[in-house]
Amino acid sequence: xxxxxxxxxxxxxxxxxxxxxxxxxxxxxxxxxxxxxxxxxxxxxxxxxxxxxxxxxxxxxxxxxxxxxxxxxxxxxxxxxxxxxxxxxxxxxxxxxxxxxxxxxxxxxxxxxxxxxxxxxxxxxxxxxxxxxxxxxxxxxxxxxxxxxxxxxxxxxxxxxxxxxxxxxxxxxxxxxxxxxxxxxxxxxxxxxxxxxxxxxxxxxxxxxxxxxxxxxxxxxxxxxxxxxxxxxxxxxxxxxxxxxxxxxxxxxxxxxxxxxxxxxxxxxxxxxxxxxxxxxxxxxx
Amino acid sequence: xxxxxxxxxxxxxxxxxxxxxxxxxxxxxxxxxxxxxxxxxxxxxxxxxxxxxxxxxxxxxxxxxxxxxxxxxxxxxxxxxxxxxxxxxxxxxxxxxxxxxxxxxxxxxxxxxxxxxxxxxxxxxxxxxxxxxxxxxxxxxxxxxxxxxxxxxxxxxxxxxxxxxxxxxxxxxxxxxxxxxxxxxxxxxxxxxxxxxxxxxxxxxxxxxxxxxxxxxxxxxxxxxxxxxxxxxxxxxxxxxxxxxxxxxxxxxxxxxxxxxxxxxxxxxxxxxxxxxxxxxxxxxxxxxxxxxxxxxxxxxxxxxxxxxxxxxxxxxxxxxxxxxxxxxxxxxxxxxxxxxxxxx
Numbered sequence: 001x002x003x004x005x006x007x008x009x010x011x012x013x014x015x016x017x018x019x020x021x022x023x024x025x026x027x028x029x030x031x032x033x034x035x036x037x038x039x040x041x042x043x044x045x046x047x048x049x050x051x052x053x054x055x056x057x058x059x060x061x062x063x064x065x066x067x068x069x070x071x072x073x074x075x076x077x078x079x080x081x082x083x084x085x086x087x088x089x090x091x092x093x094x095x096x097x098x099x100x101x102x103x104x105x106x107x108x109x110x111x112x113x114x115x116x117x118x119x120x121x122x123x124x125x126x127x128x129x130x131x132x133x134x135x136x137x138x139x140x141x142x143x144x145x146x147x148x149x150x151x152x153x154x155x156x157x158x159x160x161x162x163x164x165x166x167x168x169x170x171x172x173x174x175x176x177x178x179x180x181x182x183x184x185x186x187x188x189x190x191x192x193x194x195x196x197x198x199x200x201x202x203x204x205x206x207x208x209x210x211x212x213x214x215x216x217x218x219x220x221x222x223x224x225x226x227x228x229x230x231x232x233x234x235x236x237x238x239x240x241x242x243x244x245x246x247x248x249x250x251x252x253x254x255x256x257x258x259x260x261x262x263x264x265x266x267x268x269x270x271x272x273x274x275x276x277x278x279x280x281x282x283x284x285x286x
Numbered sequence: 287x288x289x290x291x292x293x294x295x296x297x298x299x300x301x302x303x304x305x306x307x308x309x310x311x312x313x314x315x316x317x318x319x320x321x322x323x324x325x326x327x328x329x330x331x332x333x334x335x336x337x338x339x340x341x342x343x344x345x346x347x348x349x350x351x352x353x354x355x356x357x358x359x360x361x362x363x364x365x366x367x368x369x370x371x372x373x374x375x376x377x378x379x380x381x382x383x384x385x386x387x388x389x390x391x392x393x394x395x396x397x398x399x400x401x402x403x404x405x406x407x408x409x410x411x412x413x414x415x416x417x418x419x420x421x422x423x424x425x426x427x428x429x430x431x432x433x434x435x436x437x438x439x440x441x442x443x444x445x446x447x448x449x450x451x452x453x454x455x456x457x458x459x460x461x462x463x464x465x466x467x468x469x470x471x472x473x474x475x476x477x478x479x480x481x482x483x484x485x486x487x488x489x490x491x492x493x494x495x496x497x498x499x500x501x502x503x504x505x506x507x508x509x510x511x512x513x514x515x516x517x518x519x520x521x522x523x524x525x526x527x528x529x530x531x532x533x534x535x536x537x538x539x540x541x542x543x544x545x546x547x548x549x550x551x552x553x554x555x556x557x558x559x560x561x562x563x564x565x566x567x568x569x570x571x572x573x574x575x576x577x578x579x580x581x582x583x584x585x586x587x588x589x590x591x592x593x594x595x596x597x598x599x600x601x602x603x604x605x606x607x608x609x610x611x612x613x614x615x616x617x618x619x620x621x622x623x624x625x626x627x628x629x630x631x
Contacts, residue, residue, distance in 0.1 A: 014401075016364065063541070063542050103362075249568050254397070255398065256398070258562060284582075
């Protein structure tokens with residue numbers, strides 16, 4: 001929230017830090033995976049962030065856009081992003097190659113409260129590009145496995161070819177400390193061995209949920225929130241333990257430009273991670 | 287510090303202000319607009335109000351954030367372009383427009399300070415001109431906690447007393463400007479003070495328009511998010527955005543890259559004013575738009591000014607200048623909208 005006091009002038013918050021694409025490859029037809037390292041090694045290692053936060057990425061000449069960080073702070077140095085080719089900046093980004101330079105500033109926004117989530121069971125529900133921010137918290141939980149109770153992943157996509165991190169998650173399925181359920185709306189391959197149906201059809205698979213002891217996390221296309229939140233409520237998960245991360249158009253990332261304003265808050269400062277309480281109290285949120 | 291300045295001495299005073307750039311209103315076509323003073327003799331404060339608020343001097347409609355260049359085989363270079371202006375005076379600022387700048391100060395401070403804004407703001411000296419007669423038939427500053435002679439945000443306030451200005455230096459910066467031409471400023475007589483008080487009092491009575499009781503609006507709005515009022519009021523909106531572009535308090539902006547040479551990628555990253563009244567203001571690259579209809583955008587404008595901003599900064603984000611009413615091509619009238627909110631069941 002903006003204070004009315006003028007703080008001491010810090011560095012220019014609008015100036016991106018040069019960064020290099022270390023690795024990029026397609027995850028699906030229109031989504032690429034990017035590994036990026038801030039060029040200045042000291043700054044690269046000093047870039048500390050929380051799961052759920054985002055960064056503004058620059059492609060010079062095309063502009064700047066906000067992207068969720070898909071990597072986990074438990075693996076410092078490299079930042080990972082999962083980006084759909086959709087607008088001016090992403091189209092230009094997809095034309096870049098490994099070792100090309102981009103700009104990065106951030107991290108911005110609120111993260112998932114992993115301290116409060118300690119010792120609790122975690123249900124992560126991702127749909128479509130919602131995998132981008134939630135992969136961060138999923139990997140964080142797995143890297144700090146002894147700090148959490150059950151870790152459950154429910155992941156939905158339209159078709160098998162559109163499921164993000166499919167290989168990574170099929171591999172994770174082999175772990176006995178992760179309950180991983182995948183589903184697609186429709187299987188056009190004839191070779192899909194996981195679930196079929198929208199992501200909420202996976203909820204009946206959950207057994208023995210101890211709601212008071214559970215955090216429910218969701219991110220996906222706008223339509224998905226309402227239905228998944230209903231499922232969390234049906235499970236009696238407390239409203240402050242139902243968390244989601246939201247998308248908004250953003251330009252500055254620092255609470256000035258007004259694009260991401262919802263009610264009296266700015267998604268870039270007070271979000272993108274919100275709880276179900278926020279949904280009740282702030283219209284226009286979902 | 288109170289003084290009297292003869293109107294005919296204004297030019298002499300301005301000539302003494304060495305080391306400052308001076309911005310003053312000048313007639314351009316059929317409106318008045320702020321411009322840099324090149325000849326102090328041409329400055330006249332005989333105007334109603336400028337078409338655009340002086341916010342554009344401190345927060346320009348387009349400004350360069352950084353310059354960039356990428357050679358064919360080299361690394362891209364980014365060069366920060368922070369402004370470094372000489373100290374400057376903005377002359378004849380109407381009190382509503384000065385108060386609006388104090389609200390910009392709130393927005394551009396906070397957790398992240400905006401270095402581009404403050405580079406100019408810190409160098410500014412605002413010399414206000416009280417409104418002896420309302421500059422517009424749509425002025426309504428008293429009902430938004432202002433007044434035609436409000437001192438808020440000003441360094442000096444001039445009150446028009448016919449042949450003279452009653453000059454009040456309100457800050458150290460303001461006093462310094464009077465110090466530059468000491469002999470031109472006479473101490474006010476008791477009669478001058480009386481005359482000034484009368485001008486101030488009479489001015490407030492001349493305001494023709496008012497919001498019934500603005501204090502009722504913020505709590506009332508809370509229950510009116512789903513009201514049909516927004517659909518009705520937005521029906522005629524053309525989405526032109528002039529209400530926000532002319533607003534002295536609106537601060538929303540866009541950041542984009544302007545390319546001069548595509549081959550080697552050379553250009554500028556610029557900040558430009560933007561408005562919540564444009565459909566693409568909130569549109570995601572997926573095409574999803576949380577505020578896809580004009581009713582929700584008009585509602586956003588009203589809620590932001592009269593509820594959200596009040597919640598965050600304890601003041602209405604509207605200073606009653608009336609520009610949005612006078613210049614809306616379809617006659618959307620913010621006073622009428624707010625009065626309807628107050629009358630709403």
